[in-house]
Amino acid sequence: MSFLSFFKDKQKPGTPGDNGNVDRGIMVFENTSEVIQAENTLKREGWEIRVMGPPPEIQSGCDLVIEFPLIEELNILRSLEGEGIPPLEMVPVTSPLLQPVDLFHIKDFGEYIMVRAANMKLTVEKATENIVNVSGGGCPDVPYLAYEMVGQTLADAPSPREIGHTLCGYALQLAFEEVKRRC
Amino acid sequence: MSTKVDARGLSCPQPVLMTLDEIKTGNTNEIEILVDTETSKENVSRAATSQGWEVADVSEEGDEYKITIRKD
Numbered sequence: 001m002s003f004l005s006f007f008k009d010k011q012k013p014g015t016p017g018d019n020g021n022v023d024r025g026i027m028v029f030e031n032t033s034e035v036i037q038a039e040n041t042l043k044r045e046g047w048e049i050r051v052m053g054p055p056p057e058i059q060s061g062c063d064l065v066i067e068f069p070l071i072e073e074l075n076i077l078r079s080l081e082g083e084g085i086p087p088l089e090m091v092p093v094t095s096p097l098l099q100p101v102d103l104f105h106i107k108d109f110g111e112y113i114m115v116r117a118a119n120m121k122l123t124v125e126k127a128t129e130n131i132v133n134v135s136g137g138g139c140p141d142v143p144y145l146a147y148e149m150v151g152q153t154l155a156d157a158p159s160p161r162e163i164g165h166t167l168c169g170y171a172l173q174l175a176f177e178e179v180k181r182r183c
Numbered sequence: 184m185s186t187k188v189d190a191r192g193l194s195c196p197q198p199v200l201m202t203l204d205e206i207k208t209g210n211t212n213e214i215e216i217l218v219d220t221e222t223s224k225e226n227v228s229r230a231a232t233s234q235g236w237e238v239a240d241v242s243e244e245g246d247e248y249k250i251t252i253r254k255d
Contacts, residue, residue, distance in 0.1 A: 112200055123196040125203075132203055132233075133196035133226055143225070151233025 025070040026052070027080075027087035032166045034085050035064045041083050042066070047076060051170065053118060064167050067093075104178050115179040118171035122149075122179055129154045129183050137168035145172055154180050185213040190223065191247060198223040199230045202252075206234055213239075216250045224248040 029035045035051060042049045050067045068076055070092055080086050105116040112132065114123040120142075123133040130153055134146035141164050149157045160172040188205050190198035198218050205214050214236075216227050228238045231252040240251040 109197075109200055112196070114196055121195060123199065132230055133199040135195035135222060135226055146226070146229060150229050 023070055024067050025073060025090050025092045026065040026067050027076075028065055028089050028091070029085070029087050032064050032170065035066060036161065036170060037083070037085050038066055038080055038087070041079065041085070042068070042076065045079060047072065047079075049076075053167065064170060104175070106178075106182075113179065113182065115175040115182070117174035117178065118167070120168050120171040120175055122172060122175040124154060124179050124183060126183065131157055134172065137166075137171070139166035139168035141165050142168050145169060154183060184211050185215060185251075186211045188214060188216040190227070191217050191219045193218075193223075194220075195222060195226055199226050202227050202230060203234065206231070206236065212255070213251065213253045216252070217247060218250065219247045221248075224250060228252075 027038070029038060039049065039051050048069055052065050052067050073090055077086065077090065103118070107114040111127065112123055112125055114121055116136070119138070120136040121133070122131065124130065125132050131149050131151065134142070134149050136142070145160055145164055145168070148163055149160070160169045160176055164170065164172060186205060188201050190201050198216065202214065202216050205211070218224050218227060224241065227250055228241070231238060236252045236254045238250060239253045242249045
């Protein structure tokens with residue numbers, strides 16, 4: 001069963017979900033780079049959207065989707081088509097099917113703090129704000145992300161959003177922003 | 184003088200943090216670190232390099248790795 005057919009089988013378009021409303025949809029893209037581009041575009045335009053990870057039982061590799069207000073489907077589609085990044089498909093869905101990727105887990109090691117976002121962990125020395133470790137993921141760009149970021153301070157390190165191409169890069173960006181907020 | 188860090192059985196980032204703690208003591212210019220995952224081996228090597236240490240040797244015994252790092 002394909003990724004999309006799972007959603008279609010579970011939730012017919014227009015069918016009320018558990019909360020009695022179908023007011024959100026998801027957009028599926030060709031690859032994660034397009035998801036990140038689309039997120040940047042839509043947020044810049046003020047749309048209320050969220051990048052989500054599909055539920056674990058249907059996730060294959062580094063899938064990401066964007067949740068959006070269904071009522072704005074055509075406007076959002078026009079906007080993305082204008083940017084040259086139309087989604088592969090837009091599907092109505094209820095939120096219990098999705099998992100947000102921005103759930104943080106914080107571990108304090110004393111001199112160091114680790115922030116985990118989804119499948120990525122970022123560890124920073126508190127006193128110097130030096131990034132001492134990047135781990136997790138399993139995506140092909142993680143070694144590169146770690147190579148570019150470990151040893152740099154939070155202020156000097158490149159943004160994972162700019163240099164990453166996968167869900168891991170996206171999750172690392174969230175951890176990066178969270179640890180900067182805390183340090 | 185060489186010192187040892189046994190980080191076997193620990194998950195990231197703990198092997199890295201233990202290595203950095205040993206580096207910070209300033210008591211040695213050679214440290215042997217024992218880890219038991221490929222990921223920890225890479226993370227420890229990367230962290231040591233970022234601190235200006237050289238990865239002098241990595242040996243593999245079964246599922247374990249011994250990383251020797253040095254600073255002149």
